[in-house]
Each structure stands twice: as structure tokens, then as C-alpha cells.
Amino acid sequence: MVGSSPQVEPNLWQRFLRLDPQMRWGLVLIVLIILLSILVPLLSPYHAERSADTPLLRPSFAHPFGTDQLGRDLFVRAFAAARLDLLLALIGVSIPLTIGTFIGAVAGTTRIAAVSYLWRTVVDAINALPFFVLVMAIVAMLGQGVTGILVAIALTNWARYARLARARALALRDVEFIQATRLLGYSGARTLLRHVVPNVYAETLAYGLSDFALVIVAIAGLSFLGVGVRPPTPEWGAMMSEGRLLITSEPWIILFPGLLLSITAISVALVAERLVGRSRGEFF
């Protein structure tokens, strides 16, 4: 409105400064953890799975996080674990995101009445069941380990994205430009692909970020119960369950991986909450 100097494209740093503190802190922490999870295992002299020193050393300069029962350096293991957890969570979110969005969009646009009944039984039932319980049950059937977890999370999480996508697609159905496409004689598929899915995708993507925080915690939770990734592979949940034994005498074994997991989950959640809040104009 007020005439001012031509809007110069703000570079990344200026745009970063303009973000509100919650978003800024979140991003800083996430980037920090990702950087460390790449650098620490590379630069550190110790190997994540082989014993480095006498067991159960207190946190010292040589071993910032101390050593566990088998003498392995926990600082390296914690950040090696970060790599695995973040990777698993990334896959654990992206697969169900794409499947769920597509199915939801299709279910939202089709006119077949039976779809809504089928939907109410299958998808609402999956969403009714607690996420963690269903994932554990599927892992029991498919067998433990990384693939088991990823498939279980995909089979459970797609329903949440599908429901979101369907709701958005239904809302879009009577929006003018969708009706216009039907008037212009576009085929159902073309409307769906060119118009509905991109619209729905914007929303589920934002939701996917807040889901990312949950999936990291779920994966760690599974391994904590001894049902997910199994020792001796470095993984936050497994490390915490190993350290739980010595909670009275050497509490840092369980607290440091837990702290890292919490900080990652919290920072992703804080960033997601700003994004999701803004993109859906939702007050929370």
C-alpha cells in the first residue's frame, strides 16, 4: 500500500531473521543435530559398535557421554543412532504421506456411494486404533528389524493422511474451479491429478512435518520395548533400554540418548506447529 523501495528479494539469512523465535530455535536445533549426526561418527576415533574403553566410565572430556556396559563410547553411538532414527523417520513419513494423500484424494473426488461406507469401516477403524498399538501388532506379524518397522508404520499411518486428504478433497469438490473442470469436459483422472492432488498435497505435506516428530518417537519407542531395532545396532530407543538397567548408578547412559531424542522431537514439533498452524490458519 505505501509505496517503498522496490521489494528486493530477501536472501535466506534475512528471511531467517524475520521468522519468529519459536521457528528460529526449532530450525537451529534441527540443523545442529543433523550436522552432528553426520560429523561426529566420521571425526571421532571410536567406532559405534566396538568397545572403546573400560566400561561404565563417567562423562569426561574423552567420552562426553561416558561409556556403556561394554565400554562403547556413547557420544559416537548417540549420534550414529541419530542418523538411523532420522533416516527411518523420513522414510516412515514419506511413504504413507504419498499413498495416503493419493487414496484420500481419489476417495474424496469419486461419486460412488459405496466408497464412503467402505471408508467408514476400514479407514476410520485404523484411525480409531491407537497408532502405537497397531504398529507393534504388525511388527509382531512381519518380524522385527528395520523393514518390519517401516512397513508397519506405512500400513498404519497412511490412514491418517488419507482421512485428511479426503476431507480436503471433499471440501474442494464444490469449489468453483473444480466444477469448472467438469464443465470443460476434463476427464475425471485429469481433474484429479492436475487439480485435486496438488491442492490436497500442500496440506498433508505440512501435516507430514508434525507427523515426523511423532514417527521418530514411535520408532525409538518400539526399540525401547525391544520390539523394533535390536541391539547392538546403535539406536536411541535400544540404547535407552540398555541403559535403563543402571538408572541408579549410571543414569547418563539412559539420559543422554533420551535428551537427544527429546530435543529432536521437540524442535521438529515446534517448527511443524508454526508451519501447520500457519498453512491451515488454525489457532492452537
Added chain:
Amino acid sequence: MRTIAAAMPSTALADDVLLQVRDLKICFRLEHGRLLPVVDTANLTVHRNQAIGIIGESGSGKTMLCRSLIGTLARRGALVTAGSIVFNRQELTHATEGVWRSIRGREIGYVPQSSLAGLNPLLDIETQLIESITAVQSISQQEAGREAIELLEKVRIPRAKQVLRERPYQLSGGMRQRVMIASAIAQKPKLLIADEPTTALDVTIQREILTLIANLRRELRMAVIVVSHDLAIIEEIGDSVVVMYAGMAVEDGPVDVLAHSPRHPYTRALRVSRVDLATPGCEIEAIAGSPVSVGAWPEGCRFWPRCPLADDDCQRPPHPGLRPVGQQLSACIHADRMGRAA
């Protein structure tokens, strides 16, 4: 705070003046501390048992003026930035919440604008009335019950006993408006402010509500302020009229005087454009242009862009205030010229 306010030497008030609003300025609080004026130099005087009508197009600030009289500006994110409100010899512009709470309901009754949704949907009518009654004096429940029935009868609601037990969604629009008025006068206030009491009702019900308000004024010897955008209603109920335009009072005087000899072009334009008075078959004059939007008020007299008598003097700041012309007050610098031309 209360005591200090009372001690302030208020201007020499005739003892029967109940409410005196002088050059009031109300602004909305925007982000980064910026203020958007909505009401600027509003003036109003209400005597005991007097009925005042406030007329103005939407956006003229009349509702915000009423809200400033009952102290609910903060809820809307607005505040009084200048001028004074003296009610019953008590300065209210910077009154604390405690002071306001002692005035709301007891001294000033208020019927909000869209009052059809003004009743709590979860409570039945009886509880909501008894709440208002027992807010001021602590009397027993049966006492309050009887008084509630009395109130309903006073506002002419048939089968009062049965209505008490019903929930708001079970009543018709007119009935709900009557209950709102009943709960407003429950504590026998000295002044009743009704903000567009009849807008959402159909015509037949409007007549009943207006006669009800007139009767209540007489019975309870209370002053009444009725706000509307419909001149017919104002003329019927009000002793005198205040015409608001773009946040300021442009004319203030007795109803009949303003009816036949308005001293401000806007008041005259309003009269002329009334549908119910138009003689069939001839043109109805509409006011030129469109109502000015808040915050974009022109310099000088704010009506000059739409005023047939406008000339260069009108456009020069400062905007003219109310000054006595004949039997009324007018904010138009050519007010006396208008008297001759009509």
C-alpha cells in the same frame, strides 16, 4: 480510583443531567501500537427520564459509543483516547473494572446489538433472570422467582410461568428480545441503552417492542438511549435525537425540531430519503456517494464530499464541532444559511 474520579470538579451539571459525553474519541488498537480512530468528538447529554435516539449509518461509530458507556470496549480491542464520560457525576473514561462492575446492570442496563443470541443456550430463562436479579440484592430464591415472573409480565410475555422453564432455543425472536429487555431492567437501572433493538425482528413485533420500551420508561422513570439506523423508530420513541456521521455527532436537538427544520444537510438528506414518508409516484432522493470508511475521513467537515451545500470552507481543517443554532446544535458551518433556505 473511584474516590478521585468523584472529586474531580465536573463541569457545572444541572442536577437532573444523568450522562454527559464531551468530545469523546475512541480508537481501535492495531498491531505495533497504531490506533485507528472510530469515534471522534462525540457529544451527548442525557437527562433523567429522557429518551434519546442516536441515528447514523453503519460505521458511524454509534455502537462503539454505546459500548463505551457500558465499558466493554476493551473486549473489542478498543479504548477511549480523549474526551470524558460523566455518569451521575462520576468520570468513567479511566474507571477500573471494579467501578464498571458496580455500574453495569445496576446503574446502566444494556441490550446488545444482536441480542437474539444474547441468552445462554445452556441455562433456562429462570436461572438467567434470577442471576440478574440477585446480582445486586441478596434475596431468597422464591423472592427472586416471584420477581422474575413480575419482570416477564412487565415485558408483556404471556404464560410467564411456562416460559421460565424453557431454554432460549425454544423461544421466538420477539420473545427472546423481551427476555433480554427484562434481564436488562432487572436491577432497575437509571439508564437503559438499547442497540438496534428491533433490527432482526419483523415489523409487527417491532411496534410491540417500541411501545414496550416507551411504557417501561414511564413506569420505571428511567432514561433510555435507543440506537438505530431507521429514522422512523427514532422519531417515534425518542424525545430528542443525536445524528452521528463518520464518528462524530453532527446534529443534536428535539425530535420535532429536527423533523421539520434540520440544520445539517446530512439530517435533511436522511429525512428526504425516508421511504415511509415518500409520496407515491415521485422520485425518492438518495444521498449521493457512499458512506465514508473508517480511518479515511476527509479533512474538515467529513460530510462535504456528499454534501450539496459543500464549498471550499467546509474542506479546511479543523472539522467543525457542535454549536447552538436555533433550538438545536449543529456541526455545519452553514447551519444558519440552511434554516433560511428550508
Added chain:
Amino acid sequence: MERPSELPQRTANEGTPIRLGGWVSRLAGNRLLQRLGSILLVTFGVMLIAFTLIRLIPGDPASILLGEGASTQDREAFRELLGLKGSLVQQLAAYVGGILRGSLGTSVESRQPVTQFIASRLPVTLSLIGVTISMALVLAVPIGILAAIYRRTWFGHLFRITASALVATPTFFSAVVAILLLAIHFNLAPVAGYRGNFPANLRYLWLPALVLCGVQVPVLARVLQSSIVDTLEQEFVETAIVRGLPRRTYVWRYLLRPSLAPTIALLGYIIGTLLGACVIIELIFNLPGIGTGLVQAVTNRDYPTVQGIVFVFGMIVVLVNTSSDLVSEWLDPRLR
């Protein structure tokens, strides 16, 4: 562990439009029928999911559990035990029939009926959930009100950030910290274990419930805050202010009661996250509930028990959903 941002917004004035002009009298019956219908559909859905769980096993479950060396006769008996006989439809019919008769199959590990295993453990989980919900409501209501009234002050911002941080904190980490601080260091609660009857078991349940509240209270408080903020904009709240009603009546009758109902309506949805967290908390605090039962069944690959527990979890969610809907509609006619 659901995300608050994806909770459906069923606050008073957003979802069902308040029909101002005279309520249309509708058939109460069809509303009940409609609800019953959707309950049955979701229940059947849960049954279907529990049923397909076992069919997810790659290869033949009998050979996985019995090993290659088992004789075909043993294998057939085992497939019978798992209910894998006959065509898919027959199996489904047998499974649903079994549930209606109240049997969820027999456990592979202990050869006892699954229903008996669950029945002995269910009271523990239910009492944990009960204590957690009541504790969460007691804590969330005051915080929600304060957060709503002071949302523009520093308290509002602090609440928003801490809430989203707490919701994202992994429950098992906060459990470990709670045990370290409250149980071991300050010796306020037993470290683990459980004792049967009602008043005695509260001593074992309050700490796990507090840890669960770490996630439930922020979610509930945020939902309450948003519904109070909506109520604040309502007209009848303005009437209450204008009447100069006493502060206590104003807060309780005009601020809290109209906002409680939408919060309770969402309680049913939040229960899903609570049950998920229960599994881990039961393990850490060693409470013999169906959560530890599930972990045990999963590690021992006891398929029928896993199937039964998943079904029971589904039923708890459906039950709580329905009852929270009924309570909220009874509390607030606008939601009907």
C-alpha cells in the same frame, strides 16, 4: 502421540451451525440409529483389522512357530488353533462368531483362552486410564482457562510453546526422568509393581498417570483454550458482562460450561494417544496391564493374543468415543 493440529475442530460454533430461527424438530430416533450404525461399522472395521493381522504373516505361520521339522498333523492342529482353516470367508465368519460368543481364540504360548489372559489384565489398564483422565481433567481445566483469558500476555505464549514441547516429548523419556527424580531420589512413589484392589493400587498408579498427563494435559488444555476463546466471542458472554454478574458465576456458567462440552467431545479422540502411551508406561512401571501383555505377546510371537489385545484396544477407543459424544451432547444441546 497424535498431533494436536490434526484434531478435528468440533467446537460449538464451527461444526454444527446453530439454527437460530426456531429449532427444526427432528426425529430423535434417526440420530440414535445413525450413531448406532456408525458404532457397528467401526467395530466391524476393528474386527476386520484384527482379523487381517494374522493374514499379514509372510509365509505360513505354523511353519514359522513350529519350525520346519514339525509334522503336518501338528501343523494342521496349529492352523486350527490360529483359525486359519477353510476359506477366507469361513475364517472371518468363525472369527466374528467367536467374538460374539466372547472367545478371542487360545494363546499359543500358555494354551489358555485369550479372553482369560486379557480379563485378568484389563482392570489394571482401565484403572490406569481412569486415573490419568481424571488427573488430566483436574489439571487441564484451570490451565485451559488461564491460557484462554491471558492468551495475549507472556503466559499465553509460554503456554503455547511449553505445550507443543511437552506433547512432543517422548513419554518413556519423561517416565525415566520421573522415576529418577520422584521415585528414587525423593522416594515419593514405588519404583514399579502393582497391587490389586482399588484404594491400594492408587499408590502404584499416580506416578505413571502423572507421566501420561505430561502429554494429555497440554493437548486437553489447548483444546479447552481454543473452545473458550470461541465462547468469548459469543453474544451471551457479552450479556453476562453487561449484566455485571459476579465473577464466579460468569466464569463457571458463561465461560466454562459452554466450552467443556466440545472439549469432552474431543476426549474420545485423545484417548487413542493415551492408550498408545499406556503400552510403554506399563512396561516401565511394570504394571501387569494389557500393554505389557501386548509386549509379551509380540516378543513371544503369540499371534492370537496379539490379535485379541488389538481388538480390545479398538473396543476401548470406540467405547470412550461414544460415551464422550453422549456426555458432550447431554451437556450442551447445541452439539446435538
Added chain:
Amino acid sequence: MKRSSLLAMAMVLALLVSSVAGCTPTERIVEKEVEKVVTQQVEKVVTKEVEKQVVVTATPEPALGAKLPIAKMRLALNGPVPTMDTYLPMLGPAGEAVLLATGHLFRFDKSKTPLPDLVDTYSISADGLVWTMKLHANLKYHDGTPLKAADVVYSFNRIKDAAPTNKTLIKNITNVEAPDNQTVVWTLSQPERELPSFFANYFCAIHPQDKVEADKDYFMHPLSAGCYYIKEGKPGDPVIVLAENPNYVHGPMAIQTIELVVTPDMTSRTLQLGQGDVDFVYELPPAVRGVLAKGVSTSPFNIGGMIGLVFNLRMGEDTPVGNNKVRQAISLALDRDEISTKAFFGVATAAKGVCPDTWPEFVPLLANGGKQDLAAAKALLAGTPCENGCDMTLQTWSDRGGWPEAATVVKEQLAKININVTIDSVTAGVSMARMDKGDFEFCVGGMGLGRPARIWLSNQYVPGSFWTDKAAYKSAEMVALFDQAARAADEKQYLEATTKIQELGLKDMPLIPMLNRNVLIGTRLPDNVFAMVDGSDIFWTATMSEAQ
């Protein structure tokens, strides 16, 4: 806005950091010295002879002996008690409850010798084939129903063919009958000097026939002629309270009530002991070797047996597991001392022979004294499937303190003779089920169940018993040796036979002994009570007379 988000971040971090700092108050410093004291004493005691079970009080001031009888002792069990019916396969905890709350003909004492319990006197015929046992006069169950000899006959016949272990002991019993209410006569096909220890185990509990057959879930609240009976709770409950049996023949007991608290999770058991919710915990995780808290003393205890590697001989000679030379090489490649220190913190000591080194039957037969000899191991591998590297899967029990760590150390050691081991850590229940079906390659196993040595050895080498069936080891020569031991007239012949058994065992090597199965027991009990309570994993509590 900026200030508040900083505040929130600081608050969350402060909460988490304080929890770490929270556990380094003065209490930790006290623990430091005490820990030094304990570790020295642990080495001193273990190297000496564990047999004497010198009780080590870790806390500086020795806890005074409590006045007997003490009211209550709370024992943490690592699993629920499924049923009180003895013949169902037992897993640890159920054994304790059954032994305490049911009547037995004989009962083990502290040093595991079977003493007559319900039996008053017994005599053996010259040819050792007929045993006549006389029960005590007017024996009663805890609710007063009289106990008759016919109950003994019924109880034995009921479990005769279903006995879970040790067919060797009872396969020679051909007949049992009760001529009158107090005498029971057993006829055997072959002399068996260890018969009383069979009756002292928990599978042969005495129950009245009419009551058992009348009530479908009798075993949820069985009658007890033993030292305790179930006062509160039933099998499957989280807490079972055993009260002293007023009609017990040798009563009254030194401990009036025993509370069995079911805590499957090993960490929770340790924390409960530290917190004082529980007085006695078996098998503490060795990593907790230090003192948990004031008033808790932990001491190593040989629960009779070894920890070793069990091989699945069902796989043929052509596979790494089935090949004898590979197994010999693995035994040589193990550094038992490193496993002991790393995985068990020195609690379970390195093995030198097949039996625990404290037993009379012990003979140091392990090649190279059990020490690691990589060169010899590599030489042995020549000409075997593992000549230039092979893969093997090692199964371990995840709920036994120190076992998963032992598996990890074994994996690191075997990598030196390029045998690549992958670890499969499962719960004991799953592992046993898999081993029964031969669904494993080799597994970390614990050979417990105490003495006598011949029975313990038969457990590993005689077909039809626990470990032998799992390893599917069949050797006629071994069975002949065991018969010879059973018939041994005197101690010398008996020791000769057991030594030959051990030599053959190490030659065929179905199992590789690794460590003496010392377990860390934790207790808050006063010394004199603790002296009564500890015992092998078959539990023993003293009567008042024995305690004095």
C-alpha cells in the same frame, strides 16, 4: 515474544539437566568408597572357595542379626506363577512357589542334600530295589484334612509319565503302593541312590485324590502339607502371599509370611530392591555390582551349574555347528576371563572343566586349562567348513543379566578366527521353544538345577533330559557310563564314572562350558535371616529349630 520462547527452552533443558545432576549428590560419593570395598571383597571371596558362601556385608557397619521369627519377607519373582500343578513345565519362579506351598516327601537343606520331610523314617532292602517309607503320624494339610499314604501313591502315578525332567531318576520305579495309612512301598527295577533328591524336587508334590478330581481349578488354591500355604492371591496374580502352615510337621518357620512379588522386568526388580519395596532378589544384573542403596548387600552365589554354549547337533557334520573340530576350535578361541570381566564384571568366574570348580566331582579337563589359544584354534579349523571363514547365528536369552553382553563378547572373540557371528537375542521362553524345535544354531545356555552332580550331568548328556534334547545329543556309550555311576558302590567308583563322563562330554562337545554360574543375589535381610534364605535356585527356608 523472543524472551518467552527463550524462557521455555531454558525451562525444559533445566528440568532435564537437573535430573542428571540430581543423582550426583553426596550419596554418590559414599557409594564410590563402598564400591571399592565391595569389588575387592568380591575378588577375594570368589577366588577362595565359593562353597563356604561367606556372606559379604557390603555396608561398613554389619547389620545385626534380627530376632527370629521375622514377620515378613518379600521375594521378587521374575515371572508369574502360571499354576501350582507341578508336572507342567516350570520356569524358575513357579518352582519357588510350588516348593514352599506344597507337601513333599523329602526337602533339600542348605547344602542341597535331601532330608526327610513328610517321611519320618525310610529303609532300603538289601538289593536296593525296595524302599519302604514311614510317614509321620497324623499328618494334616493346612486346612486340617488328614494326609494318607494313598495321597502319595496317587500324586506319583499322576505325574509318573509327565515328569518334566530327569526321566533317568524315575524310569526305574516300577510300582508304588500304600499298605496302610502311614507306609509307602516303592519297588525299583534297578538300584537308584539318588531317589530322595527326586522327591525333594518340586514336581512330586503330594495332593489328596478326592479334592483334586472334585474341583476343576483345584490347583488355583491347592492344599499344602509343606511349610507354607497360599493365604492371598492365586496363580497369575501380581502378588501371592504365603503364610506359615500351622500343621507343618517341622513347624514353626523362621519366616512367618513370604510375599511373592511378580516383577518380570529385571530393571524394575533391581530398583524395587534399591527402594526397599522388596527384600530379596535372585539374579541381579551383574552390571549393578556396586551397592544399590544403604542397607542392600549384594553377594555372588553359585546357584550350582555352568553357563555355556549349546550346539544344535541336528545339523550334520558338514555344517559349522555340527562339525566337532569346529566346536573344539571355538572352545579354544574363547577367552573366558574376558567374558567373565566384561559381561559379568567378574561375578561368574571362568570355567576350567565341565562341572563348577567347587564340586567334589570337578576335574580340570578343559583343553589349555580353559585359556584362549588362537593358534591352536586356527590349526583345528583346517579341513573344516570354517577353514576360510563361516557364518553362525548365536541365540541368547535377553532377560538374563549379562547374557546378551556375553554373546557380544563371544562374537568379538570368534571374529578373530574369522567366524562371523550374528546375535539373536530373545526372551527365555521363545528361545527354549525354538530350541525344542531345533530352530537354532548355537545358543548361550545356563545349566542350573543344582546337585547332585550325577543328575546335573545327566541333564546335559543323557537323552530325554533338558539340555540333551535341545542339543539332540545321542551317545550310547554315555548312557552306559551313567548306569555305571548309578550302580557305583562307593564314592571312589562314583567319582571315576563321573570323570569318564566329563571326558567323553568334552570329546563329543555338544556343549562348551564357559563360566561358573555365579549369580549376584541382592538382599535387605539381616545376616542371620539371609543365611537361611539363600540357596540354589530351588529355594530353602529354615524352620525355627534349624535357624537357632
